[in-house]
Amino acid sequence: MRKKTKRRLKVTYDLFDRVGNDDFEYIYRGVFTQNLTRKILSLAESNLQRFVDKGSLQNRIYFIMVEGLQNVTRPQRDENAVTDEHLGIFAIQKKGNRYLITTGNSIVNSKVELLKEKLEQVSNLDREEIKKLHREIVGTGELSAKGGAGLGLIEMARRSGNKLSFDFEYIDLYWSYFYLQTEIPSRTYGNSAVEDLETSKFMRDMKSLNRILSKRNILLNFNGNFNQNNILSLLSIIKGQMRVSRAAKKVYNIMVEMLQNISKHGNDYQDSDDGNSGIFSLAQTEEEYILSSGNYILNKYVDELREKLELINSLDTSELNEYFNKILLEQITIDPKKTGLGFVDIRLKCNKKVAYDFRKLDDEFSFFTLQTSIQLK
Amino acid sequence: MEPLRIKATEDTPEIYFDTKEEIFEISNVSLPENAVEFYAPILDWLKRYKLNPNPVTVFNFNIEYLNTASSKQIFELIFLIDKISEGSDITIRWHYDVIDDDMRSLGVRFTHLVKVKFELVEYEKEEEDLDEMNDEGEDWW
Numbered sequence: 317m318r319k320k321t322k323r324r325l326k327v328t329y330d331l332f333d334r335v336g337n338d339d340f341e342y343i344y345r346g347v348f349t350q351n352l353t354r355k356i357l358s359l360a361e362s363n364l365q366r367f368v369d370k371g372s373l374q375n376r377i378y379f380i381m382v383e384g385l386q387n388v389t390r391p392q393r394d395e396n397a398v399t400d401e402h403l404g405i406f407a408i409q410k411k412g413n414r415y416l417i418t419t420g421n422s423i424v425n426s427k428v429e430l431l432k433e434k435l436e437q438v439s440n441l442d443r444e445e446i447k448k449l450h451r452e453i454v455g456t457g458e459l460s461a462k463g464g465a466g467l468g469l470i471e472m473a474r475r476s477g478n479k480l481s482f483d484f485e486y487i488d489l490y491w492s493y494f495y496l497q498t499e500i501p502s503r504t505y506g507n508s509a510v511e512d513l514e515t516s517k518f519m520r521d522m523k524s525l526n527r528i529l530s531k532r533n534i535l536l537n538f539n540g541n542f543n544q545n546n547i548l549s550l551l552s553i554i555k556g557q558m559r560v561s562r563a564a565k566k567v568y569n570i571m572v573e574m575l576q577n578i579s580k581h582g583n584d585y586q587d588s589d590d591g592n593s594g595i596f597s598l599a600q601t602e603e604e605y606i607l608s609s610g611n612y613i614l615n616k617y618v619d620e621l622r623e624k625l626e627l628i629n630s631l632d633t634s635e636l637n638e639y640f641n642k643i644l645l646e647q648i649t650i651d652p653k654k655t656g657l658g659f660v661d662i663r664l665k666c667n668k669k670v671a672y673d674f675r676k677l678d679d680e681f682s683f684f685t686l687q688t689s690i691q692l693k
Numbered sequence: 694m695e696p697l698r699i700k701a702t703e704d705t706p707e708i709y710f711d712t713k714e715e716i717f718e719i720s721n722v723s724l725p726e727n728a729v730e731f732y733a734p735i736l737d738w739l740k741r742y743k744l745n746p747n748p749v750t751v752f753n754f755n756i757e758y759l760n761t762a763s764s765k766q767i768f769e770l771i772f773l774i775d776k777i778s779e780g781s782d783i784t785i786r787w788h789y790d791v792i793d794d795d796m797r798s799l800g801v802r803f804t805h806l807v808k809v810k811f812e813l814v815e816y817e818k819e820e821e822d823l824d825e826m827n828d829e830g831e832d833w834w
Binding site: 544548551560561562565566568569572573576579580637640641643644645657658661664665 | 724726795
């Protein structure tokens with residue numbers, strides 16, 4: 317296995333490992349459009365439903381997502397001209413009782429000072445002052461009145477209990493990268509000093525995560541529960557975002573198998589009917605799309621799966637086709653959800669060996685990572 | 694024979710089998726988790742159709758996305774259609790997007806496994822409107 321491939325398999329595990337078992341993390345990097353925004357919202361919403369009851373918390377999170385996404389969905393130049401450091405980012409993370417929503421986008425340096433001023437102005441206000449300011453602006457209908465903060469920002473501050481943090485990273489002479497993070501605690505915390513410390517920790521964490529994703533050219537990273545609902549949302553995001561091409565079609569076809577593989581065959585610490593924990597990421601380099609997935613597997617199934625993958629990798633195209641046909645012609649399917657075709661199909665579709673790794677975690681479970689790639693041209 | 698009509702969902706195809714109107718079509722996407730369950734009533738319907746088929750039948754498979762679990766079930770349908778073709782004139786038309794090499798390959802694969810008349814029909818999709826970009830406007834903050 318090439319060193320690069322090995323490293324990437326490890327990155328998949330590391331990205332998964334940094335998120336707790338009851339948590340999730342969903343990150344999209346790229347050019348944002350309204351259509352994408354709708355799809356991201358629906359994916360985030362279905363993930364939230366597992367943890368948050370309908371009601372004020374869900375509304376608050378939803379609202380802040382909408383505002384945050386509007387922030388990044390601004391006119392961006394020609395998609396092809398957007399270099400990596402200018403890609404927008406949207407992230408929603410669940411960390412224990414907290415929900416963090418982070419957006420990032422590039423901004424011309426000449427606008428940084430003014431924006432910073434507005435952000436600081438809002439973050440220095442206490443709860444009551446924000447409410448008052450909000451009432452004033454809504455009352456007069458005057459947006460962005462003379463150097464004052466805009467309604468979007470004030471709304472975010474109001475709904476999050478003013479837990480906004482921001483950061484500017486210098487890109488070059490003309491550009492900076494602007495991060496805005498909102499924390500929505502699902503219950504109130506006592507000690508504010510601890511809170512501040514953690515707030516800056518979350519921002520640092522997000523920035524370093526973005527650097528990792530950027531280094532690996534990862535555009536989509538979903539770390540959470542894989543059930544049919546989430547899978548369909550992920551697929552529709554990919555379908556909407558990729559330009560129509562042979563390679564894009566293949567990416568979609570292979571992604572279907574990789575994602576359903578997690579939901580159908582993955583194991584999990586919590587035995588649930590509604591999908592399994594896992595990770596999926598899609599990266600795009602100048603030459604290829606790289607698809608990576610990871611999920612738990614019971615140790616007792618590892619050898620069987622490893623043997624199967626070894627076998628599939630050792631077959632040439634005509635042998636693979638024979639293998640595929642043999643399964644098609646078998647009349648009886650023992651388990652209706654398992655056809656045994658998934659890996660053979662992936663191998664045939666990407667027309668190259670699949671890369672994989674098993675990492676033993678404890679007496680019961682291992683972590684299985686799988687990686688394939690598709691040439692862009 | 695009563696027609697079989699199943700509306701498409703986000704992950705299951707539309708089924709339109711009507712002996713009187715002579716329409717036999719499966720279209721849209723097929724990505725269900727449990728494909729066996731979804732295709733069971735369709736296989737049942739075909740088994741009954743086998744007893745008294747129209748003299749001429751054209752089956753159109755017009756599926757945009759397909760998981761492997763569905764491929765297996767679709768093959769079960771085709772296998773059964775192959776049997777019906779022993780007693781009546783049947784053609785299968787396998788439609789695929791010109792850029793979808795995988796859907797084409799699957800059609801080609803099926804032609805090798807059955808004897809029924811099997812036509813591969815390539816189509817070109819009109820490019821969907823690109824996402825509407827946001828209007829140039831006020832800065833958000």
